[in-house]
Amino acid sequence: xxxxxxxxxxxxxxxxxxLQRHETKSLLRFITCGSVDDGKSTLLxxxxxxxxxxxxxxxxxxxxxxxxxxxxxxxxxxALLVDGLAAEQEQGITIDVAYRFFSTxxxxxxxADCPGHEQYTRNMAxxxxxxxxxxxxxDARKGLLTQTRRHTYICGLLGIxxxxxxxxxxxxxxxxxGVFKRIESDYRVVAAQMGIGHVTAVPLSALHGENVSRRSSxxxxxxxxxxxxxxxxxxxxxxASKLGFRMPVQWVCRPNQNFRGYAGQVVAGSIAPGDEVVAxxxxxxxxxxxxxxxxxxxxxxxxxxxxxxxxxxxxDISRGDVIAxxxxxxxxxxxxxxxxLWMDASALLPGRPYWMKIGARLVTAQxxxxxxxxxxNTQEKRAAKRLELNEVGYCNLGLDHAIAFEAYDDxxxxxxxxxxxxxxxxxxxxxxxxxxxxxADNIHWQHTDVDRVARARIKGQNPACLWFTGLSGSGKSTxxxxxxxxxxxxxxxxxxxxxxxxxxxxxxDLGFTEEDRVENIRRVAExxxxxADAGLIVMVSFISPFRxxxxxxxxxxxxxxxxxxxxxxxxxxxxxRDPKGLYAKARAGRIRNFTGIDSPYEPPERPELHLQxxxxxxxxxxxxxxxxxxxx
Amino acid sequence: MKLAAMPDDNAxxxxxxxxGGGAAEVHSLAAASHLKRLEAESIYIMREVAAEFANPxxxxxxxxxxxxxxxxxxxxxxxxxxxxxxxxxxxxxxxREMIAFRDRRAKExxxxxxxxxxxxxxxxxxxxxxxGAAVHTDIMKTQALKQALTQxxxxxxxxxxxxxxxxxRAKERVFSFRNAQQRWDPKSQRPELWNLYNARVHKGESxxxxxxxxxxxxxxxxxIYRENIQVPSLYLARERPVVERxxxxxxxxxxxxxxxxxxxxQMRKVRFRTLGCYPLTAAIESQADTLPAVIQEMLVxxxxxxxxxxxxxxxxxxxxxxxxxxxx
Numbered sequence: 001x002x003x004x005x006x007x008x009x010x011x012x013x014x015x016x017x018x019l020q021r022h023e024t025k026s027l028l029r030f031i032t033c034g035s036v037d038d039g040k041s042t043l044l045x046x047x048x049x050x051x052x053x054x055x056x057x058x059x060x061x062x063x064x065x066x067x068x069x070x071x072x073x074x075x076x077x078x079a080l081l082v083d084g085l086a087a088e089q090e091q092g093i094t095i096d097v098a099y100r101f102f103s104t105x106x107x108x109x110x111x112a113d114c115p116g117h118e119q120y121t122r123n124m125a126x127x128x129x130x131x132x133x134x135x136x137x138x139d140a141r142k143g144l145l146t147q148t149r150r151h152t153y154i155c156g157l158l159g160i161x162x163x164x165x166x167x168x169x170x171x172x173x174x175x176x177x178g179v180f181k182r183i184e185s186d187y188r189v190v191a192a193q194m195g196i197g198h199v200t201a202v203p204l205s206a207l208h209g210e211n212v213s214r215r216s217s218x219x220x221x222x223x224x225x226x227x228x229x230x231x232x233x234x235x236x237x238x239x240a241s242k243l244g245f246r247m248p249v250q251w252v253c254r255p256n257q258n259f260r261g262y263a264g265q266v267v268a269g270s271i272a273p274g275d276e277v278v279a280x281x282x283x284x285x286x287x288x289x290x291x292x293x294x295x296x297x298x299x300x301x302x303x304x305x306x307x308x309x310x311x312x313x314x315x316d317i318s319r320g321d322v323i324a325x326x327x328x329x330x331x332x333x334x335x336x337x338x339x340x341l342w343m344d345a346s347a348l349l350p351g352r353p354y355w356m357k358i359g360a361r362l363v364t365a366q367x368x369x370x371x372x373x374x375x376x377n378t379q380e381k382r383a384a385k386r387l388e389l390n391e392v393g394y395c396n397l398g399l400d401h402a403i404a405f406e407a408y409d410d411x412x413x414x415x416x417x418x419x420x421x422x423x424x425x426x427x428x429x430x431x432x433x434x435x436x437x438x439x440a441d442n443i444h445w446q447h448t449d450v451d452r453v454a455r456a457r458i459k460g461q462n463p464a465c466l467w468f469t470g471l472s473g474s475g476k477s478t479x480x481x482x483x484x485x486x487x488x489x490x491x492x493x494x495x496x497x498x499x500x501x502x503x504x505x506x507x508x509d510l511g512f513t514e515e516d517r518v519e520n521i522r523r524v525a526e527x528x529x530x531x532a533d534a535g536l537i538v539m540v541s542f543i544s545p546f547r548x549x550x551x552x553x554x555x556x557x558x559x560x561x562x563x564x565x566x567x568x569x570x571x572x573x574x575x576x577r578d579p580k581g582l583y584a585k586a587r588a589g590r591i592r593n594f595t596g597i598d599s600p601y602e603p604p605e606r607p608e609l610h611l612q613x614x615x616x617x618x619x620x621x622x623x624x625x626x627x628x629x630x631x632x
Numbered sequence: 633m634k635l636a637a638m639p640d641d642n643a644x645x646x647x648x649x650x651x652g653g654g655a656a657e658v659h660s661l662a663a664a665s666h667l668k669r670l671e672a673e674s675i676y677i678m679r680e681v682a683a684e685f686a687n688p689x690x691x692x693x694x695x696x697x698x699x700x701x702x703x704x705x706x707x708x709x710x711x712x713x714x715x716x717x718x719x720x721x722x723x724x725x726x727x728r729e730m731i732a733f734r735d736r737r738a739k740e741x742x743x744x745x746x747x748x749x750x751x752x753x754x755x756x757x758x759x760x761x762x763x764g765a766a767v768h769t770d771i772m773k774t775q776a777l778k779q780a781l782t783q784x785x786x787x788x789x790x791x792x793x794x795x796x797x798x799x800x801r802a803k804e805r806v807f808s809f810r811n812a813q814q815r816w817d818p819k820s821q822r823p824e825l826w827n828l829y830n831a832r833v834h835k836g837e838s839x840x841x842x843x844x845x846x847x848x849x850x851x852x853x854x855x856i857y858r859e860n861i862q863v864p865s866l867y868l869a870r871e872r873p874v875v876e877r878x879x880x881x882x883x884x885x886x887x888x889x890x891x892x893x894x895x896x897x898q899m900r901k902v903r904f905r906t907l908g909c910y911p912l913t914a915a916i917e918s919q920a921d922t923l924p925a926v927i928q929e930m931l932v933x934x935x936x937x938x939x940x941x942x943x944x945x946x947x948x949x950x951x952x953x954x955x956x957x958x959x960x
Binding site for chain 1: 671680683713822928
């Protein structure tokens with residue numbers, strides 16, 4: 001801080017002193033977690049109360065709330081301080097993570113009070129992702145529970161390496177040392193399995209304030225510091241990162257023709273004007289000209305600094321690129337092994353495309369393979385074809401663009417990611433990159449001299465994909481068949497991919513579960529693309545019930561090459577026609593996962609062509625498809 | 633150095649020696665100050681909003697938190713002018729000084745300022761004295777805000793809410809999703825890991841972004857002091873005309889304030905901890921007429937700042953309810 005001029009006002013000196021002390025205090029971000037009724041909220045309320053962070057009016061409100069909803073016979077119920085939502089107070093549970101702030105003379109704290117119920121695991125993960133330390137509560141009467149293990153596992157997964165084990169409700173076991181010791185040694189075994197190296201255990205009673213902020217006289221056998229003292233002194237600094245400079249570009253600052261700055265926050269290493277840098281994944285090289293901030297240019301920027309970097313020459317660098325030191329750049333890849341925590345009610349399906357946000361970059365990612373899932377309660381590894389809510393999977397991930405990255409353990413900012421559903425926009429998963437899969441490095445696109453334009457030209461046509469979607473029996477194949485016949489007669493080179501036919505060969509190994517349907521479409525879309533590459537007009541006649549997969553197929557083709565044809569025939573009409581007798585079987589329960597019966601069909605929202613088949617002739621419908629193909 | 637220098641009647645510049653040597657320090661937040669860390673985090677959040685949304689806005693309420701937001705926004709996009717306009721929802725019952733301060737700051741910073749008032753409410757004569765705090769706040773503030781967000785089709789609105797303010801705020805995400813009806817669903821918020829904010833919304837849906845989530849009231853004041861940020865002088869103790877109602881001191885800011893027979897406004901030395909509609913914002917008696925004195929009073933304060941907001945007192949869960957309905 002700049003030195004201030006002498007001033008007569010005592011308040012100024014006092015405030016400057018305070019500012020100085022306030023600013024140099026370190027900050028600890030921690031979470032409290034544990035089973036329902038272990039007393040997390042009570043402990044946190046007690047910490048706020050003991051550190052005099054509660055104001056008089058908050059105390060008065062607490063007294064009122066304690067009488068109304070309290071569980072302590074009208075005595076102050078500290079849990080009510082932190083369970084802020086009306087539904088939480090009514091039900092006496094924590095639904096979402098609450099952030100609280102307090103400070104002592106030695107340290108400032110941001111604490112995330114996390115819910116214990118399994119159904120709110122996503123909220124616990126939200127709190128844990130920004131924490132350096134976890135206070136794990138255990139009820140002395142119950143010992144370690146399933147939830148203790150689950151929370152510890154999630155903490156380990158998200159990179160928390162320090163745990164304060166708070167063995168609570170010691171008053172209810174007569175402050176017995178043996179109980180405490182047993183729980184402590186049980187927990188150390190669990191923590192070690194989950195990669196948590198630093199465990200410190202404290203016996204306490206949150207309700208009575210024993211060993212919370214003051215050392216307890218009731219447990220003379222415990223010589224260690226109180227929980228608050230432990231929090232004040234815990235050393236959690238991540239070992240100084242060995243990584244070179246890295247900064248994801250958040251925003252390109254172009255106020256005028258003469259200035260172009262790349263704004264972002266430094267996530268590793270440091271940088272100074274004159275340093276050589278590389279932008280990834282493009283590999284563009286340059287040198288730092290200035291490090292610009294509103295408070296003046298900096299001679300050097302380090303981890304956490306929010307800056308704008310101006311380079312010596314104008315380069316094509318945009319949001320999501322990573323500017324890095326040229327001597328120690330991060331790896332670039334598009335295939336990864338990663339841990340994924342699934343947080344949505346509808347399951348993760350391999351092959352389905354999701355948005356992936358990592359650093360400042362948004363790409364499309366698919367889980368190509370689930371190697372195993374981990375039962376978050378028992379930590380057992382199991383085979384899985386999908387991930388359900390609150391399950392963790394160890395997966396292979398494929399991206400549509402290569403990205404610069406680091407392993408999560410080395411850099412949370414370039415190794416942690418979220419997945420976003422492309423239809424609902426919900427945040428459906430959080431994940432951590434472990435390493436790049438080798439095949440991404442080793443498989444290169446083979447350059448071919450004859451390209452798709454040349455192949456199409458010799459055929460005198462523009463390649464295209466006509467994607468017919470609709471219920472079984474809606475008339476897709478009948479219409480597509482006639483379209484192909486006419487195109488062929490007109491001298492065009494065509495091919496038809498039919499659902500039933502492909503399932504006899506290429507997709508013989510796939511069934512009709514949701515995940516197999518996704519894979520079915522993925523393969524067909526890839527085949528259709530290869531055929532379009534060969535210059536053909538491809539007709540795909542597949543039920544293709546899910547919007548995501550049709551969107552994925554569309555994404556494989558160039559602008560204007562893909563035309564979605566919605567063959568819209570009401571379910572009842574399809575069931576009546578029932579050319580293959582499938583509806584009858586499905587209704588009798590002899591076929592499972594039949595679209596329209598016990599598996600959903602998501603109609604297209606904006607197809608290029610919407611064919612309502614009722615009352616129209618096949619001739620007429622086929623002609624409309626051909627008109628659409630030729631843009632008429 | 634001078635303190636509490638007043639460039640004009642409407643503002644407080646509390647002066648500090650220019651920190652010209654700042655650029656010479658080696659910056660690294662690993663060892664950096666708490667305020668610097670908070671500042672960097674807020675800047676990061678604002679840049680995410682600017683980069684990810686098509687039509688963002690910043691809710692500017694003229695108070696101290698808004699003053700800090702405006703300052704941070706200038707820093708975040710430096711050397712460019714802030715690319716995000718300001719929106720003030722004017723209930724027509726704000727302190728007069730706030731309005732003058734607002735217009736001057738918008739001019740000085742070069743930010744585009746949009747002002748919205750619920751004209752239907754004005755036509756119906758809605759006000760806190762005639763309709764009570766709850767109805768007034770709902771129609772002139774909550775509904776007015778929703779009108780403005782709909783009218784301008786904003787897909788993101790930056791606000792100055794902090795998690796230390798109130799219990800339901802403590803649960804809110806940095807990027808807080810609102811459905812097409814602008815409602816907040818506290819029971820199913822989007823998970824929010826690390827600083828990876830999910831900015832994807834469908835048409836009509838929006839996000840409220842809170843760059844000051846992790847700041848405390850004390851942080852705000854210390855930052856205002858350190859950065860020499862202008863705030864309305866209502867925050868400093870002055871002799872002001874007040875009446876006492878239900879134990880709360882209300883400033884008589886204009887002639888619309890109805891006085892009971894025999895009720896005479898008294899001059900008392902008071903200041904405000906928050907600013908809003910003057911009939912709904914209680915003053916506290918104080919001798920703190922400089923910023924350092926305000927900060928010093930705060931260090932020994934025993935009441936939380938929202939106590940001065942009369943709208944929060946109806947029921948403990950009232951803020952959560954108002955937020956669900958679209959209140960900021």
